[in-house]
Amino acid sequence: MSSANGSADRHRGGTPPHPNAARPADPSATATDDRAPATAGPVVGTESSRRDADARQCGHMVDEMPARSATGPPRRIHLETGGTVVDIEWDVAPAPQGPAPAVPEAGGAHVVAEASAPPRAPEPPDVALMVVRAPTVGTFYHSPDPGAKAFVAVGDTVRAGQTVGILEVMKMMTPITAESAGRVVDVVAPDAQPVEFDQPLIALEPLESNGTG
């Protein structure tokens, strides 16, 4: 779906266009994205999903998941158009966590959370992920320069204040830093793509002060 050609998105006097998950400025993004949650973040900023308040509500919840989920970030998100289907997959830890949480049904949307194998080692139930979020609207870069090595990769340990990315706002580059020490579990936002305020960028597992985790 293209955003550049405004007239292609609009139906005049007919049925409204179907919501879809593609980011307005990124025609190559697809509705199914195994990189998961943050690319579903743009559901909020998506083209015609404006007209589907329920899909947006789901989008909000999906946005919040990395921070709230005790089972880790979703492994896969699938968002369909027309009738609005949202599938969310988690790697589910066995009990005591129980079945993966389901997003409450909203309007015409139904959400299915599926368990997928193999489960990872169980997380302590009270560990919440730290999510580094965009402090403002801009373009998020994984590396200091085009072609350079990325600041962080999944599995890296970062210390408090360490730069994990760069946000470009009107030609000014702002370092994005981790608030506290952690281990990178997901680089959520794609490289060199526009991000909204508060959009999840990097998901970190906090490090215990005794060094484990």
Place this chain on the structure above:
Amino acid sequence: MLSTVLVANRGEIALRVVRACREAGVRSVAVYSTADRDSAAVRFADAAVHIGPPAARASYLNIPAIIEAARYSGADAIHPGYGFLSEDPDFAEVCAAHGITFIGPPPEVLQRLGDKAEARAAMAEAGLPVLPGSMDALSSPREAADIADLVGYPVILKAVAGGGGRGMRVVRDPEQLTLAYNETRTHARAVFGDERLYLERYLDNARHIEVQVLCDMYGGAVHLGERDCSVQRRHQKLIEEAPAPGLPQHVREAMCEAALVGARAVGYVGAGTFEFVVSPAHEFHLMEVNCRLQVEHPVTEMTTGIDLVHQQLRIAGGEPLSVRQEDVAVRGTAIECRVNAEDPERDFAPTPGKLVEFTPPGGPFVRVDTHAFPGWTVSPDYDSLLAKTIAWAPDREQAVARIDRALDEFRIEGPGVRTTIGFLRRTLAEPQFLAATHTTTLVGAMTAPREDDPCPHDDKADQEPCPTAVSALPQESSPSPSWGPAS
């Protein structure tokens, strides 16, 4: 015509612009702060971008965030609404530098008319009558006193970077002038980031009547008649109507013509409003020029049948005016009442909170411009305007009955939430208002301080809110010059 318009505003005016875009077949992009995530404009726009936290400085006043949002969403134009960045020449310049059409006058016009002292001088130079007073910003209390002695008391001190009724102080007693000068300067520095003041003769018992103009890029200019905005509390409008009742036709024509002369003289483009103060003897003086769409634009739309926002989009898209002066006819009377989330019993203190019930009126020739809905939370971060209720009728008497009926029908409830509906209806019933003999003193007289008032000033209604009062208006807390409805 424009392709994609980003609406750099919030609340009811953002929805207003989105609606006009829809009708014109233009793609709309809403920007929102976290507090406005569920707002009507965000839901109805074709796309939306989350630009910042609730604080206006980090969101609706955040130029880089808004420009990035325009790039992100492919917007080729930005409509700034009213308040916020709508009259910020820097913002207009940044838009131009990024190839984005700013829907409003060119930066240099904004700069010139945004400096209220310079605007006065420019209009005087164009031949418009202005109130006696200083032609430049005042350089000292001494100069203020000299000019005040020359023009005669009472005088009003105004912030050069102010406007919209903010940053003003009436002085009746020469002994008070220096203190008032210093206090108003301090206030201006804090609120507008610019401490410069100018001074004018103050007319008691005057009417505030303004003229709406539309100008295209090709020198085409029309006026759409005038609005009477005399019902004000502390210089903030509460009730507006079109046309101005009881205004002799020759005065009306002279004022409208003066507005066109002024607009042409500065090369105005877009929708603009020329505000005049009119004495009981019908002498009119230019007070200021508002380079944006006004809050009260619906009363002009209802009496002329012209969609002002649509015209703004056309003009910004490079099209010539589709309306000729001979096509403009003002029919009937339209009255607008601003319903604010404020408690009239507690000196109009803002009452944020969640709306449990919100049922606007309907019926013939009733219009409600609002962003609110049941379940909407009125945020403490922004101004208290909840809904504009407008009624049209063939004559003023019927219009008053209709707007009163509409306000009676309006149901707004929420824990801790109060509205000014009751106060508005009281005002509509005031004999002076019904007789259309009221002036800007009306509301002040209705809300005259009681003996237990904690802020015993003379002419309290003319002054800024007492700093110790609980009723700190949210829009005063931002140091930016453009903030809140301000109209």
